Amino acid sequence: MIRAAAIAVVLGALVTGFASAAPPNAADLEAELVCPVCETTLDQSNAPVAERMKAYIRVHIAAGDTEQEIKDALVAEFGPEVLAEPPGGGFGLLAWLLPLAALVGGAVAVALLIRTWSRRAPPPEPVGAGLDPELDRLVDEELARFDS
Amino acid sequence: MASRARLLGQGVAIGLVALLFILLGWSLLNDEGGGLKSAAARGERPEAPDFTLERLDEGGDLQLSSLRGKAVVLNVWASWCIPCKDEAPFLEQVWQDNRDRDVVVVGLDAKDFRADARKFAKRFGLTFPLVYDGPGNTLDGFGVTGFPETFVIDREGRVVEAFAGAVDGDDVRPRLLVAIDRALET
Numbered sequence: 001m002i003r004a005a006a007i008a009v010v011l012g013a014l015v016t017g018f019a020s021a022a023p024p025n026a027a028d029l030e031a032e033l034v035c036p037v038c039e040t041t042l043d044q045s046n047a048p049v050a051e052r053m054k055a056y057i058r059v060h061i062a063a064g065d066t067e068q069e070i071k072d073a074l075v076a077e078f079g080p081e082v083l084a085e086p087p088g089g090g091f092g093l094l095a096w097l098l099p100l101a102a103l104v105g106g107a108v109a110v111a112l113l114i115r116t117w118s119r120r121a122p123p124p125e126p127v128g129a130g131l132d133p134e135l136d137r138l139v140d141e142e143l144a145r146f147d148s
Numbered sequence: 149m150a151s152r153a154r155l156l157g158q159g160v161a162i163g164l165v166a167l168l169f170i171l172l173g174w175s176l177l178n179d180e181g182g183g184l185k186s187a188a189a190r191g192e193r194p195e196a197p198d199f200t201l202e203r204l205d206e207g208g209d210l211q212l213s214s215l216r217g218k219a220v221v222l223n224v225w226a227s228w229c230i231p232c233k234d235e236a237p238f239l240e241q242v243w244q245d246n247r248d249r250d251v252v253v254v255g256l257d258a259k260d261f262r263a264d265a266r267k268f269a270k271r272f273g274l275t276f277p278l279v280y281d282g283p284g285n286t287l288d289g290f291g292v293t294g295f296p297e298t299f300v301i302d303r304e305g306r307v308v309e310a311f312a313g314a315v316d317g318d319d320v321r322p323r324l325l326v327a328i329d330r331a332l333e334t
Contacts, residue, residue: 036282036283037259049228052261077282078259113157116154
């Protein structure tokens with residue numbers, strides 16, 4: 001059992017290591033970077049600067065640069081706006097946290113509304129429960145007279 | 149409980165609407181770019197937004213306001229822009245012909261690779277000061293919507309005239325030179 005777990009860990013590490021050592025994919029990078037002129041991802045743009053950036057990516061992949069090195073180089077030229085996904089730290093963190101906060105806030109609001117509405121609805125009264133005893137007696141008398 | 153929840157909901161809704169109005173007002177007040185060009189076209193001479201950008205032609209930075217006292221021809225360009233190639237020799241000529249008259253041509257390269265911009269400058273023999281704005285953060289302030297655009301700024305840092313498109317056309321060249329003369333008059 002322990003041996004099997006150890007083999008699984010080693011295999012996992014090998015697969016992860018192989019994946020991180022693999023050269024970056026140009027198509028993936030083009031989908032993760034934004035054309036500074038038309039502000040769509042590079043794979044959606046044929047603007048001259050986007051074509052130049054695609055060529056830059058291909059040249060640097062061929063030169064053996066990692067994905068992060070290529071992204072860092074393009075950020076140094078065009079600023080962090082060139083990244084399709086905002087960075088996970090600093091002000092960029094807001095872009096990740098705000099939708100989450102909105103989702104949680106919305107869920108709380110819906111829960112509060114449901115609770116309010118369920119309390120506001122009056123409980124259904126049992127049939128006849130509210131009948132006046134005097135009226136009940138009169139109805140019985142009338143029914144008895146009708147039967148006789 | 150229900151009335152408190154209702155009040156809270158109404159408060160949040162009113163707050164959101166108020167926030168949207170504030171954002172709308174802020175964006176209208178700060179929309180100086182398009183306004184700058186139309187104000188210049190009306191002859192109002194709006195103040196040019198100041199910037200400090202790294203220089204491409206040498207080390208260090210250049211601050212636009214440091215050129216107060218001179219007329220500035222600010223040309224926004226990029227190496228991938230075809231009309232920019234057409235007008236580059238004319239802008240160099242304007243610089244050579246007017247540099248002794250307190251006129252400075254400044255090339256603002258934006259949304260471009262630094263290396264490409266330097267190659268462009270070398271290819272066209274540009275000798276006037278060049279600054280670099282890769283992300284293009286300064287463009288909104290000037291209301292730049294395309295490449296190239298040129299702004300003639302007077303000695304007090306106010307925009308005399310804005311030109312969208314290349315300035316080397318037969319009909320535009322004289323207008324640019326007249327704008328430079330007007331910028332020097334102040």
